Amino acid sequence: MLGFGILKGMAVTLRRFVDTYVADLRHFPRRYASGPVYERMGITERGAFTIQYPEVKVPMFPRYRGPLILLTDPETGITKCIACGLCERTCPTESIKVTKAEEKVEGQKVPATYEYDMNTCMFCGFCVQICPSDALGHSPELETGTYSKGEALMVNLEQMLELGRKHAPGGVWPVEEKEAQPS
Numbered sequence: 232m233l234g235f236g237i238l239k240g241m242a243v244t245l246r247r248f249v250d251t252y253v254a255d256l257r258h259f260p261r262r263y264a265s266g267p268v269y270e271r272m273g274i275t276e277r278g279a280f281t282i283q284y285p286e287v288k289v290p291m292f293p294r295y296r297g298p299l300i301l302l303t304d305p306e307t308g309i310t311k312c313i314a315c316g317l318c319e320r321t322c323p324t325e326s327i328k329v330t331k332a333e334e335k336v337e338g339q340k341v342p343a344t345y346e347y348d349m350n351t352c353m354f355c356g357f358c359v360q361i362c363p364s365d366a367l368g369h370s371p372e373l374e375t376g377t378y379s380k381g382e383a384l385m386v387n388l389e390q391m392l393e394l395g396r397k398h399a400p401g402g403v404w405p406v407e408e409k410e411a412q413p414s
């Protein structure tokens with residue numbers, strides 16, 4: 232019948248519209264239910280649901296590949312990076328530059344400088360995969376936007392270590408992520 236598809240589509244929209252308010256009432260007075268925000272976004276939920284970003288933030292998915300972080304060994308307090316340069320050589324966009332320090336720290340080679348260029352990084356994860364000392368990981372950071380490119384998106388050694396301490400205080404990035412093949 233001519234126009235049947237349009238009516239069907241409108242019925243779905245109407246149902247979603249009503250379901251949205253019904254679900255809100257069901258969870259009243261707690262907008263986000265008792266668990267994580269995901270609960271209101273689950274497949275068992277009906278209707279549309281939006282979060283009040285930026286006041287409310289959805290936890291980032293474990294496989295999300297954010298800007299790189301450098302991990303520190305919590306026992307020694309020294310970076311796990313041994314300045315081998317494999318990440319630099321593997322990066323397809325030449326977004327990493329690392330130099331080795333002249334002196335070892337407690338018998339371990341360490342980087343003197345580490346420059347990570349987020350302007351060109353495509354978050355492929357090759358550098359994380361190749362790192363022999365599991366010193367690299369991806370942060371869950373997503374609010375990295377700037378009004379200008381260039382220096383604003385350059386990350387140095389100290390900043391990467393700081394991000395590592397913030398996002399992986401145990402000095403470990405999830406192993407399953409390390410084992411996952413880059414797509």
Ligand code: SF4
Pocket residue numbers: 321322323324325326327351352353354355356357358359
């Ligand atoms: S994630 Fe990919 S593009 Fe970015 S620095 Fe690592 S290897 Fe280079």
Ligand code: SF4
Pocket residue numbers: 311312313314315316317318319329361362363364365366367
């Ligand atoms: S981050 Fe890993 S691959 Fe890159 S220089 Fe350090 S130890 Fe080598």
